[in-house]
Amino acid sequence: MNIRLIPILRVALVSACGLAMPVQGQGPLPxxxxxxxxxxxxxxxxxxxxxxxxxxLTQTDPGQPIPSRDANLPALTGSAxxxxxxxxxxxxxxxxxxxxxxxxxxxxxxDLRGYLIEFAPSLEVPPGTQVxxxxxxxxxxxxxxxxxxxxxxxxxxxxxxxxxxxxxxDLQVSNVNTYxxxxxxSSSVELCTxxxxxxxxxxxxxxGPWSGIHCDDGSVVRGCIADxxxxxxxxxxxxxxxxxxxxxxxxxxxxxxxxxxTLSGCTAKSCGATGIDVGTSVTILNSxxxxxxxxxxxxxxxxxxxxxxxxxxxxxxxxxxxSTYVGNPLPPENNVAVSFVQCVAQLNQWDGFRTDFDCxxxxxxxxxxxxxxxxxxxxxxxxxxxxHGFNVSDGCQxxxxxxxxxxxxxxKGGNNNRMEGCTARSNxxxxxxxxxxxxxxxxxxxxxxxxGQISVPAGNGVAPLTDAAAATPTSNLTF
Numbered sequence: 001m002n003i004r005l006i007p008i009l010r011v012a013l014v015s016a017c018g019l020a021m022p023v024q025g026q027g028p029l030p031x032x033x034x035x036x037x038x039x040x041x042x043x044x045x046x047x048x049x050x051x052x053x054x055x056x057l058t059q060t061d062p063g064q065p066i067p068s069r070d071a072n073l074p075a076l077t078g079s080a081x082x083x084x085x086x087x088x089x090x091x092x093x094x095x096x097x098x099x100x101x102x103x104x105x106x107x108x109x110x111d112l113r114g115y116l117i118e119f120a121p122s123l124e125v126p127p128g129t130q131v132x133x134x135x136x137x138x139x140x141x142x143x144x145x146x147x148x149x150x151x152x153x154x155x156x157x158x159x160x161x162x163x164x165x166x167x168x169x170d171l172q173v174s175n176v177n178t179y180x181x182x183x184x185x186s187s188s189v190e191l192c193t194x195x196x197x198x199x200x201x202x203x204x205x206x207x208g209p210w211s212g213i214h215c216d217d218g219s220v221v222r223g224c225i226a227d228x229x230x231x232x233x234x235x236x237x238x239x240x241x242x243x244x245x246x247x248x249x250x251x252x253x254x255x256x257x258x259x260x261x262t263l264s265g266c267t268a269k270s271c272g273a274t275g276i277d278v279g280t281s282v283t284i285l286n287s288x289x290x291x292x293x294x295x296x297x298x299x300x301x302x303x304x305x306x307x308x309x310x311x312x313x314x315x316x317x318x319x320x321x322x323s324t325y326v327g328n329p330l331p332p333e334n335n336v337a338v339s340f341v342q343c344v345a346q347l348n349q350w351d352g353f354r355t356d357f358d359c360x361x362x363x364x365x366x367x368x369x370x371x372x373x374x375x376x377x378x379x380x381x382x383x384x385x386x387x388h389g390f391n392v393s394d395g396c397q398x399x400x401x402x403x404x405x406x407x408x409x410x411x412k413g414g415n416n417n418r419m420e421g422c423t424a425r426s427n428x429x430x431x432x433x434x435x436x437x438x439x440x441x442x443x444x445x446x447x448x449x450x451x452g453q454i455s456v457p458a459g460n461g462v463a464p465l466t467d468a469a470a471a472t473p474t475s476n477l478t479f
Contacts, residue, residue: 062090063089063090063091063092063109063111064076064089064090064091064092065091065092065093065094066083066091066092066093066094066097066101067083067094067095067097076091078097078099081099081124081125082099082100082101082102083097083099083100083101083102084101084102084104085101085102085103085104085105085108085110086104086105087105088105088106088107088108089107089108089109090108090109090111091108091109091110091111092110092111092112092113093111093112093113093115093117093150094113094115095115096115096116096117096118097115097116097117097118098117098118098119098120099120100117100130100131100132100133100134100156101117101132101133101134102134103133103134103135103136103142103145103162104136104142105142106142106143106144106145107143107144107145108135108142108144108145108146109145109146109148110133110145110146110147110148111148111149111150112147112148112149112150112151112171113149113150114149114150114151115150115151116150116151116152116153117132117133117150117151117152117153118152118153118154119132119153119154119155119156120154121155127155127177128155128156128157128177128178129157130156130157131156131157131158131159131160131161132152132156132158132159132160132176133147133152133159133160133161133162134158134161135160135161135162135163135166136161136163137161141161141162141163141164141184142162142163143163143164143165143166143184144165144166145162145163145166145167146166146167146168146169147160147162147166147167147168147169147171148167148168148169148170148171149169149170149171150170150171150172151171151172151173151174152171152172152173152174152176152180153173153174153175154175154176155175155176155177156176156177157176157177157178158176158177158178158179158180158182159171159173159176159179159180159181159194160173160180160181160182160183161179161182162182162183162184162187163183163184164184164185164186164187164216165184165185165186165187166183166184166187166188167187167188167189167190168181168183168187168188168189168190168192169188169189169190169191169192170190170191170192171192171193172192172193172194173192173193173194173195173212174194174195174196175195175196176196178210179210179211179212179213179214180192180194180195180211180212180213180226180229181194181212181213181214182211182214182215183214183215183216183219184215184216185215185216185217185218185219185237186216186217186218186219187215187216187219187220188219188220188221188222189213189215189219189220189221189222189224190220190221190222190223190224191222191223191224192213192224192225193224193225193226193227194212194213194224194225194226194227194229195212195225195226195227195228195229196212196227196228196229196230210231210232211226211229211231211232211233211234211235211256212226212227212229212232212233212234212247212250213226213233213234213235214232214235214236215235215236215237215240216236216237217237217238217239217240217258218237218238218239218240219236219237219240219241220240220241220242220243221234221236221240221241221242221243221245222241222242222243222244222245223243223244223245224245224246225245225246225247225248226245226246226247226248226250226254227247227248227249227250228248228249228250229247229250229251229252230250230251230252231250231251231252232250232252232253232254232256233247233248233250233252233253233254233255233268233271234247234254234255234256235255235256235257236256236257236258236261237257237258237261238258238259238260238261238279239259239260239261240257240258240261240262241261241262241263241264242255242257242261242262242263242264242266243262243263243264243265243266244264244265244266245265245266245267246266246267246268246269247266247267247268247269247271247275248267248268248269248270248271249269249270249271250268250271250272251271251272251273252271252272252273253268253271253273253274253275253276253277254268254269254271254274254275254276254289254292255268255275255276255277256276256277256278257278257279257282258278258279259279259280259281259282260279260280260281260282261278261279261282261283262282262283262284262285263276263278263282263283263284263285263287264283264284264285264286264287265285265286265287266287266288267287267288267289267290268288268289268290268292268296269288269289269290269291269292270290270291270292271292271293272292272293273292273293273294274289274292274294274295274296274297274298275289275290275292275294275295275296275297275310275313276289276296276297276298277295277297277298278297278298278299278300278303279300280300280301280302280303280336281301281302281303281336282299282300282302282303282304283303283304283305284297284303284304284305284306284308285305285306285307285308286306286307286308287308287309288308288309288310288311289308289309289310289311289313289317290309290310290311290312290313291311291312291313291314292313292314293313293314293315294313294314294315295310295313295315295316295317295318295319296310296311296313296316296317296318296345296348297310297317297318297319298319298321299318299319299320299321299338300320300321300322301320301322301336301337301338301357302336302337302338303320303338303339304338304339304341305318305338305339305340305341305343306341306342306343307341307342307343308340308343308344309343309344309346310343310344310345310346310348310352311344311345311346311347311348312346312347312348313348313349314348314349314350315348315349315350315385316345316348316350316351316352316353316354316385317345317346317348317351317352317353317366317369318340318343318345318352318353318354318355319351319354319355320338320354320355320356320357320359321355321356322356322357336357336358337357337358337359337360337395338355338357338358338359338360339359339360339362340353340359340360340361340362340364341362341363341364342362342363342364343361343364343365344364344365344366344367345364345365345366345367345369345389346365346366346367346368346369347367347368347369348369348370349369349370349371349385349387350369350370350371350385350386350387351366351369351370351385351386351387351388351389351390351391352366352367352369352388352389352390352403352406353366353389353390353391353392354386354388354390354391354392355391355392355393355396356393357393357394357395358394358395358396359392359395359396359397360396360397360399361390361396361397361398361399361401362399362400362401363399363400363401364390364398364401364402365401365402365403365404366388366389366390366401366402366403366404366406366410367389367402367403367404367405367406368404368405368406368407369387369388369389369406369407370386370387370388370406370407370408370428371385371387371407372387372407386408387406387407387408387428388406388408388409388410388411388412389403389404389406389409389410389411389424389427390403390410390411390412390413391412391413392411392412392413392414392417393413393414394413394414394415394416394417395416395417396413396417396418397417397418397419398411398417398418398419398420398422399420399421399422400420400421400422401422401423402422402423403422403423403424403425403427403431404423404424404425404426404427405425405426405427406427406428407427407428408427408428408429409424409427409428409429409430409431409432409433409449410424410425410427410430410431410432410446410449411424411431411432411433411434412430412433412434412435413433413434413435413436413439414434414435414436415434415436415437415438415439416438416439417434417439417440418439418440418441419432419439419440419441419442419444420440420442420443420444421443421444422444422445423444423445423446424444424445424446424447424449424453425445425446425447425448425449426447426448426449427449427450428449428450428451429449429450429451430449430451430452430453430454430455431446431447431449431452431453431454432444432446432453432454432455432456433454433455433456434455434456434457434460435457436457437457437458437459437460438459438460439456439460439461439462440460440461440462441454441456441460441461441462441463441476442461442462442463442474442475442476443463443473443474443475443476443477444476444477445476445477445478446465446476446477446478447478447479453465453476453478454476462476463475463476464476465477465478466478467479
């Protein structure tokens with residue numbers, strides 16, 4: 001049956017095709033009228049000739065280009081020796097510049113689009129007198145400004161200077177005279193690199209103190225690098241956050257922040273002063289200070305540190321002091337403890353940890369800290385100091401800490417200290433050396449310390465030092 005249907009279907013298809021009527025051509029279509037479409041959407045001009053389909057940068061970007069080609073915008077042409085932004089909005093560079101950009105308005109976005117603003121000296125503009133991107137200073141500084149995506153280089157006074165609630169993102173600033181990036185409070189600086197040209201010899205003198213990156217209170221500095229800065233690498237004032245930043249080879253401190261701030265995931269290496277220097281009540285997490293000229297970390301009362309490492313610094317690994325630093329208008333803060341959790345001090349030339357007030361040490365370790373005394377005829381190093389693993393004054397507590405192979409004592413303290421579950425091994429003098437009274441020393445393990453295991457005068461709660469066979473629940477052990 002199927003075979004019989006095939007001829008019938010074929011005939012039907014042929015018949016249907018044969019019945020189709022021929023289609024008549026419509027002829028050429030006239031081009032649209034001259035004003036019928038926007039210019040950029042027309043394919044043909046009035047004569048029917050194709051027009052270019054590419055749009056210009058001005059047509060695709062809603063902002064204003066710098067330099068401007070519009071004679072009606074003389075402030076953006078550079079004819080006055082600079083480019084001045086006087087209205088809110090979006091502005092972008094279309095080429096490298098050798099003149100500064102002045103932002104004389106709030107609510108401005110300046111996109112450098114990868115271009116360079118480079119200092120070009122002249123009789124009218126000597127080095128160190130202008131800011132490359134300047135949003136003003138003091139009470140006249142403009143707010144809510146964003147500067148992003150480009151390069152600033154040369155002997156500008158500063159790279160970027162902005163007011164409050166500003167944002168600087170993805171900039172590289174190099175070889176400026178003072179601040180690389182300077183922002184007011186509640187600002188953010190992200191993914192920026194600031195660096196200075198290393199002098200051939202000596203430390204340069206300048207208008208200091210200044211910083212590679214400097215932000216006022218309540219700011220965020222994230223993912224930034226400060227390299228070879230001639231003063232402080234990165235500084236943020238009170239209540240700020242510094243996250244995932246690095247300061248290397250700076251002539252002053254590496255990273256500095258004031259009271260009530262948080263610092264996380266940062267590194268300060270080979271700086272000319274303290275690696276990381278903070279005010280009171282600062283939280284520091286997962287950070288490292290390495291081979292700095294003074295302390296690795298310098299702290300004030302109320303700070304909390306966790307998972308930090310201080311290694312190979314020329315003075316203490318960690319130094320916690322009362323708030324009596326120069327310029328502090330407040331009286332010293334008494335009994336405001338510092339807490340160290342799982343922090344490490346290794347190979348520092350002075351003490352691993354040093355404090356002159358209450359501190360809590362939990363699961364911390366101090367290894368191979370301290371420098372041996374000079375031998376006859378040996379040239380003294382630039383800095384000298386003490387050589388203990390932990391060197392504390394009064395009111396400290398140690399829980400499950402380790403002090404090994406330090407040049408002097410493993411633990412050295414004054415009075416009102418408590419030590420429990422700690423280890424002191426192979427230190428150059430005493431394992432545990434407490435010089436005063438009202439200390440508690442229980443359940444510690446001490447061994448192979450050169451001068452002796454425990455040195456504590458009368459009037460202290462010190463459990464007996466025994467071997468395992470004669471131990472009690474509170475005994476200090478040795479083998």
